[in-house]
Amino acid sequence: MPKSIISVERLTKTYANGFEALKGVDLEIAEGEILALLGPNGAGKTTLISIICGIVTPSGGRVLAGGHDVVRDFRETRALIGLVPQELTTDQFETVWNTVSFSRGLHGKKPNPAYIEQVLRDLSLWDKKDFMLRQLSGGMKRRVLIAKALSHEPRVLFLDEPTAGVDVNLRKDMWQVVGRLRESGVTIILTTHYIEEAEEIADRVGVIDGGRLLLVEDKVTLMKKLGAKQLILELSEPLGAIPEALSGYGLRLENEGQALVYDYDGHDQTDRIGPFLQALSAAGISFKDLSTRQNSLEDIFVSLIGERA
Numbered sequence: 489m490p491k492s493i494i495s496v497e498r499l500t501k502t503y504a505n506g507f508e509a510l511k512g513v514d515l516e517i518a519e520g521e522i523l524a525l526l527g528p529n530g531a532g533k534t535t536l537i538s539i540i541c542g543i544v545t546p547s548g549g550r551v552l553a554g555g556h557d558v559v560r561d562f563r564e565t566r567a568l569i570g571l572v573p574q575e576l577t578t579d580q581f582e583t584v585w586n587t588v589s590f591s592r593g594l595h596g597k598k599p600n601p602a603y604i605e606q607v608l609r610d611l612s613l614w615d616k617k618d619f620m621l622r623q624l625s626g627g628m629k630r631r632v633l634i635a636k637a638l639s640h641e642p643r644v645l646f647l648d649e650p651t652a653g654v655d656v657n658l659r660k661d662m663w664q665v666v667g668r669l670r671e672s673g674v675t676i677i678l679t680t681h682y683i684e685e686a687e688e689i690a691d692r693v694g695v696i697d698g699g700r701l702l703l704v705e706d707k708v709t710l711m712k713k714l715g716a717k718q719l720i721l722e723l724s725e726p727l728g729a730i731p732e733a734l735s736g737y738g739l740r741l742e743n744e745g746q747a748l749v750y751d752y753d754g755h756d757q758t759d760r761i762g763p764f765l766q767a768l769s770a771a772g773i774s775f776k777d778l779s780t781r782q783n784s785l786e787d788i789f790v791s792l793i794g795e796r797a
């Protein structure tokens with residue numbers, strides 16, 4: 489695995505009311521990757537990223553960003569990190585340009601109008617630069633949040649539920665921006681409820697629930713591991729048992745013998761379906777209809793969360 493830019497070690501968080509939001513999280517984030525953290529409401533995703541970003545103090549364990557402790561060396565780590573929060577809390581009467589430039593200043597960076605211009609152009613905000621925030625649509629405000637987070641040229645960008653409630657166009661634009669940032673070497677961590685989103689954009693996927701990281705895995709490996717496919721045949725005549733001639737296929741009967749199910753590896757390139765259908769025909773079995781099912785990240789997620797429930 490490439491060098492870690494963020495190391496989370498045995499991290500715990502108990503809020504003042506005694507609620508344990510994180511129960512010992514270990515996580516290494518590699519430089520340049522896109523990691524999606526999936527989890528239901530209240531899983532602890534925001535708590536985890538808020539600690540990494542230095543907004544919430546941990547109760548135990550530690551987090552290193554670029555080798556610096558996020559509590560002790562917060563100046564160094566904050567310079568490294570950008571956070572796109574869920575909501576905009578900036579002065580509504582300020583202009584886009586000032587808001588983003590001011591944000592850069594807050595991080596102690598020298599002004600760089602050319603850089604800010606580029607960020608605003610990339611986010612399709614350039615023609616809105618003199619608008620006050622209150623004059624912007626919800627989608628435009630989201631873009632301002634991203635521009636602010638990028639204002640100080642961070643190496644790691646956290647996006648907390650970036651596409652919750654945004655329309656399809658904005659979502660597409662956001663992923664384009666994320667793609668470009670990744671190409672420029674920025675490490676990206678996003679939290680999401682949307683499994684398709686993780687499936688679409690992430691290199692690795694982590695699943696959080698009840699304050700624990702249940703799994704972190706390379707997306708392709710995860711999909712492969714759980715990428716089993718099923719071919720379902722609606723039989724013309726129900727079968728009482730699997731015919732001897734087909735015993736090598738590991739078939740199952742469902743729906744009182746009316747459906748024959750063939751499990752196969754969806755990522756295996758060899759043609760399994762053709763020979764199987766020939767064997768079926770040779771055995772004198774005919775069918776009315778056929779369909780396939782594939783495990784998605786959604787199934788994986790549901791089964792993981794379900795196991796805990």
Ligand SMILES: Nc1ncnc2c1ncn2[C@@H]1O[C@H](COP(=O)(O)OP(=O)(O)OP(=O)(O)O)[C@@H](O)[C@H]1O
Nearest residue numbers: 503505507509527528529530531532533534535536
């Ligand atoms: N300041 C606080 N005091 C007490 N409990 C808190 C505090 N902040 C968060 N919590 C609780 O900690 C748990 C985890 O919250 P967190 O915001 O990290 O979850 P999340 O995974 O980001 O959820 P969501 O997807 O809804 O944003 C929740 O049960 C929440 O109520």
